Amino acid sequence: MNILTPRPNPIVAALYTLRDLDVDVAVLHGPSGCGFRAARLLEEDGMKVVTTSMSEEDLIFGASDKLIEVLKEVDDLFSPNLIGVVGSCVSMIIGENVKKAIIDSGLSDKAFFIEIHGCMGANTRGAIETLKAARDFGLIDEREFKRQEKMLLLATEVELNRGMAKLKYTRPSRGADLKTVAEYIINQLKENKKIAVILNAKKETAYLFADIPLAINLASKKYGGSVINIANLSTDIGLSRIRRYAKDIINDFESNGISIDYISGGVDEYPISGKKAIEYLENKEFDLLVAVGIPQALPTIKKDSIAVTNGPREVHPLEDAGYKYVTVEIASHSTVMGTREIVLSELGEVIRNIAGT
Amino acid sequence: MKQIAIYGKGGIGKSSISSNLSVNLASNGLEVLLVGCDPKSDSAINLFGGRRIDTVLDLYKKGVTDPDKLVFEGFNGVKAVEVGGPAAGVGCAGRGILVALKTLNKDYYLEKGFDVVIYDVPGDVVCGGFAGPAREGYADEIYIVTSGEYLSIYAANNIVKGLFNLNVKLGGIIGNMRGITNEVEKIELYAKEIDSSLIGAIERNHKIHESEIEGKTVLEKYPNDPLNLKFKDIGSKILQNKKAKVPTPTVDEKIRSILGGVY
Structure with missing residues (x-):
C-alpha cells in the first residue's frame, strides 16, 4: 500500500539519535534548510547542529572541500569531543565521499559518519543507521545496538499496524x-x-507526558478515588541520557508524594512497555484507563479509556481502536528540550485549573 | 529552428559526427549552435583547433550566467557551448546539464536566430539529467549514432528504451561504421525493428582521425573531400525529416538474432 500521509524523516531521526548519544556537534551535509526545525530544537537540548549549506553549485561539483572546511571550523569553534556527520538527500544522491572528507579533515578520531538520506524509508531507519555508526565508532556495544534496533523495528510495526501509517491517508x-x-x-x-x-x-x-499522571494524582488527593501508576521509567535501561530522563521524572514524582506501582520498562522501550503495562493490569480492578505518550503501542482493552498522544495524525487510529476520548499534546517535542524536570502539559493544566490544585 | 540531440554508446563517434555535421550545415548558410553536454567538454574541440573553450558550469561557478558570454564562435561561424561538469568521481554531471540547459533555452536560441541546435549528449541515458536535452522544449527529435557491432546496438536500444519511456521522438539512426561484415544491413534491420530508419552512414575514414589530431573537422582540413558531402547529405536529411516518431525498443534476444542472421 502506498501511504500518502507524510511521516517523520530518517535524517531528523538520525539527528535526535546523535543527541541521545551525547554527541557534541551534528554536521548536516546538505542544504541549509534540511532539518531546520529539528536543528533548532536540538540546540535547546545542548547539541550543536550545523549545516554545510550545499548549493546548486555543490550539487554539480561536489562539496567535499566544503565539508572538510566546516568540520575544521566546528572543531575550532566548539572544541567538541564527538562530531556526527549526517547525510542528506542531495549529498548522498551525488555520492559524496564523506568518510574520506572526515579523514582529510584530520578529525577521524572524533567524527563519524551516518550514511542516511530522506528516501531510506521509516524514520527509525535513521536512528538504526546512527546506532550502527556509533557502534562501529565504539560509542555503544553490540548488545546495546541490538536492543535498540529491536525496539526501533517494533516501533515501526506499531505505526504500521496501529498508528499513522496504518491507512493510505490519515487526516490530522x-x-x-x-x-x-x-x-x-x-x-x-x-x-x-x-x-x-x-x-x-x-x-x-x-x-511532558509525566505531567498528566502528576495532575491526575494531585486531583485524586483532593477529590478521592485512587490511581494505579504505571510508567516506563526504568533507570537501568538505555543510554545514560535516557536513564537520566527517567531519574529526573521519578524524583519529581517523589517530591510530589507520588509512587509508581509498576515500572513497565525504559523510556526507549515504548514499543514493548505498553504491552507489559496492560499485562500488569490484567488482574487489577480499575474503572478508567488513561494512556499517555505512545498509546498506539498498547494492546486494545475493552475498558473505558482515554488516550493522550503527541501526533495529530495518531488521533483517528486511536479513536478507531476504541478509546472513548483521544487528545493531543501538540507541543510535546518543543517544550521538553533542555529540561531536567516535568514540564506543563495542556491536559495537566486543564485538570489542575478545574481541580484548583 | 530545429533542435536535435545526438545520443549513442560512449566512444562511438557522436562528437565527431556532431562537429562535422555542424560545420557542413553552416557552410550551407545556416546559423548553427553546437551544445556539448559531455562533462569531459570535448564536443566542440574540433571547432577551435583543439583548444578547449570555457564551459558553462566553470563560468557559472564564477558567477557568469549571461548566455552571450557562454557561447563561442568556432570554425565556419559555428557557435558552440560546452556544458562542462564536475571532476571525475564527484558531484552530479546530470544536474549540471539541467542547470546549463535552463540558462541556454529556446527563447535565447530564437532571439539569436539559430536555425539548428545540436546537442551532443554523452553515453547512454544514465540519469534524468542526461535525458534533459530530450525533454520537451529542447530537442525536437533524437538521432542515435551506432556501428553495426553488438554492444553499440545494445546501447542504442537502451537509449531507445529511454526515449520510449519519455515519449520522445527518434529521427533516425546515423551509422558510424567500423568496417564489420554487412554493417549497413545490420543497422538497417535493427532500425526497422524499432520502427525507425538509417538516415545515413559514415564509412570508416582515416581523414576524420587525421583532422581530429589537429583539432579540426574534415571540412577544415580537407575542404574538398567527398566525405563532407556525406555530412551535408545527412544534415539536409535531418532538416527535412518529417518522419520522426517515438521508437519501440526491442529485446536483447532479437538484437542477437538480427546480427547473427546477417554474418
Whole structure:
C-alpha cells in the first residue's frame, strides 16, 4: 500500500539519535534548510547542529572541500569531543565521499559518519543507521545496538499496524476538547473510582507526558478515588541520557508524594512497555484507563479509556481502536528540550485549573 | 529552428559526427549552435583547433550566467557551448546539464536566430539529467549514432528504451561504421525493428582521425573531400525529416538474432 500521509524523516531521526548519544556537534551535509526545525530544537537540548549549506553549485561539483572546511571550523569553534556527520538527500544522491572528507579533515578520531538520506524509508531507519555508526565508532556495544534496533523495528510495526501509517491517508485532528476530558477524569475521581494511568512515553517527551499522571494524582488527593501508576521509567535501561530522563521524572514524582506501582520498562522501550503495562493490569480492578505518550503501542482493552498522544495524525487510529476520548499534546517535542524536570502539559493544566490544585 | 540531440554508446563517434555535421550545415548558410553536454567538454574541440573553450558550469561557478558570454564562435561561424561538469568521481554531471540547459533555452536560441541546435549528449541515458536535452522544449527529435557491432546496438536500444519511456521522438539512426561484415544491413534491420530508419552512414575514414589530431573537422582540413558531402547529405536529411516518431525498443534476444542472421 502506498501511504500518502507524510511521516517523520530518517535524517531528523538520525539527528535526535546523535543527541541521545551525547554527541557534541551534528554536521548536516546538505542544504541549509534540511532539518531546520529539528536543528533548532536540538540546540535547546545542548547539541550543536550545523549545516554545510550545499548549493546548486555543490550539487554539480561536489562539496567535499566544503565539508572538510566546516568540520575544521566546528572543531575550532566548539572544541567538541564527538562530531556526527549526517547525510542528506542531495549529498548522498551525488555520492559524496564523506568518510574520506572526515579523514582529510584530520578529525577521524572524533567524527563519524551516518550514511542516511530522506528516501531510506521509516524514520527509525535513521536512528538504526546512527546506532550502527556509533557502534562501529565504539560509542555503544553490540548488545546495546541490538536492543535498540529491536525496539526501533517494533516501533515501526506499531505505526504500521496501529498508528499513522496504518491507512493510505490519515487526516490530522486535535481530538477531544481538553475541558471535556479533564472533567470526565475528575468526575471519575469524585465518584471514588479507580483510574489506571499508563505513562508509555518516548524518550524526552516523558518530561511532558509525566505531567498528566502528576495532575491526575494531585486531583485524586483532593477529590478521592485512587490511581494505579504505571510508567516506563526504568533507570537501568538505555543510554545514560535516557536513564537520566527517567531519574529526573521519578524524583519529581517523589517530591510530589507520588509512587509508581509498576515500572513497565525504559523510556526507549515504548514499543514493548505498553504491552507489559496492560499485562500488569490484567488482574487489577480499575474503572478508567488513561494512556499517555505512545498509546498506539498498547494492546486494545475493552475498558473505558482515554488516550493522550503527541501526533495529530495518531488521533483517528486511536479513536478507531476504541478509546472513548483521544487528545493531543501538540507541543510535546518543543517544550521538553533542555529540561531536567516535568514540564506543563495542556491536559495537566486543564485538570489542575478545574481541580484548583 | 530545429533542435536535435545526438545520443549513442560512449566512444562511438557522436562528437565527431556532431562537429562535422555542424560545420557542413553552416557552410550551407545556416546559423548553427553546437551544445556539448559531455562533462569531459570535448564536443566542440574540433571547432577551435583543439583548444578547449570555457564551459558553462566553470563560468557559472564564477558567477557568469549571461548566455552571450557562454557561447563561442568556432570554425565556419559555428557557435558552440560546452556544458562542462564536475571532476571525475564527484558531484552530479546530470544536474549540471539541467542547470546549463535552463540558462541556454529556446527563447535565447530564437532571439539569436539559430536555425539548428545540436546537442551532443554523452553515453547512454544514465540519469534524468542526461535525458534533459530530450525533454520537451529542447530537442525536437533524437538521432542515435551506432556501428553495426553488438554492444553499440545494445546501447542504442537502451537509449531507445529511454526515449520510449519519455515519449520522445527518434529521427533516425546515423551509422558510424567500423568496417564489420554487412554493417549497413545490420543497422538497417535493427532500425526497422524499432520502427525507425538509417538516415545515413559514415564509412570508416582515416581523414576524420587525421583532422581530429589537429583539432579540426574534415571540412577544415580537407575542404574538398567527398566525405563532407556525406555530412551535408545527412544534415539536409535531418532538416527535412518529417518522419520522426517515438521508437519501440526491442529485446536483447532479437538484437542477437538480427546480427547473427546477417554474418
